[in-house]
Amino acid sequence: xxxxxxxxxxxxxxxxxxxxxxxxxxxxxxxxxxxxxxxxxxxxxxxxxxxxxxxxxxxxxxxxxxxxxxxxxxxxxxxxxxxxxxxxxxxxxxxxxxxxxxxxxxxxxxxxxxxxxxxxxxxxxxxxxxxxxxxxxxxxxxxxxxxxxxxxxxxxxxxxxxxxxxxxxxxxxxxxxxxxxxxxxxxxxxxxxxxxxxxxxxxxxxxxxxx
Numbered sequence: 001x002x003x004x005x006x007x008x009x010x011x012x013x014x015x016x017x018x019x020x021x022x023x024x025x026x027x028x029x030x031x032x033x034x035x036x037x038x039x040x041x042x043x044x045x046x047x048x049x050x051x052x053x054x055x056x057x058x059x060x061x062x063x064x065x066x067x068x069x070x071x072x073x074x075x076x077x078x079x080x081x082x083x084x085x086x087x088x089x090x091x092x093x094x095x096x097x098x099x100x101x102x103x104x105x106x107x108x109x110x111x112x113x114x115x116x117x118x119x120x121x122x123x124x125x126x127x128x129x130x131x132x133x134x135x136x137x138x139x140x141x142x143x144x145x146x147x148x149x150x151x152x153x154x155x156x157x158x159x160x161x162x163x164x165x166x167x168x169x170x171x172x173x174x175x176x177x178x179x180x181x182x183x184x185x186x187x188x189x190x191x192x193x194x195x196x197x198x199x200x201x202x203x204x205x206x207x208x209x210x211x
Contacts, residue, residue, distance in 0.1 A: 079099070139184055
């Protein structure tokens with residue numbers, strides 16, 4: 001079945017409703033995620049960046065700022081990007097980092113600025129029809145041979161509303177196709193949480209380099 005193309009009004013509604021959900025539940029989200037251990041994901045990004053640290057990292061969908069603080073504590077220069085106004089306030093207060101308020105579907109990024117982009121549990125909010133475009137914009141924000149890390153809940157390429165948020169749940173084949181179309185070369189991928197059977201690993205993580 002061919003999926004219906006979303007028009008600009010529908011895309012704005014998807015972004016607006018999803019961000020309203022996060023604004024409304026910001027404190028609960030922070031309490032539920034502030035102790036999550038994503039050190040494996042951060043290490044995967046940093047390990048593949050070439051050159052000498054400190055690195056300049058864009059934390060895409062930085063939420064309340066947990067990972068901004070962690071990158072800063074490691075000695076890197078971290079910049080956050082977040083669509084939720086409440087999260088932007090919280091991230092600035094928690095991390096002291098520069099945080100940009102931007103909708104993922106309307107990015108305005110400097111060209112060639114970042115050694116790495118850390119998109120942890122973020123890009124699955126992008127409707128599939130917009131995904132390659134958004135990935136190309138992220139690619140353009142990377143320095144030559146810069147690295148994009150992404151972790152998303154995987155699925156069978158279904159998408160739609162889930163508990164007040166819009167999400168797209170891609171399999172590895174589909175995700176790889178969009179990365180390739182955006183000019184990104186896969187370096188590695190893995191499933192999370194580590195050490196569990198595949199059917200209990202709902203997260204797909206990939207590390208890619210700007211071609």
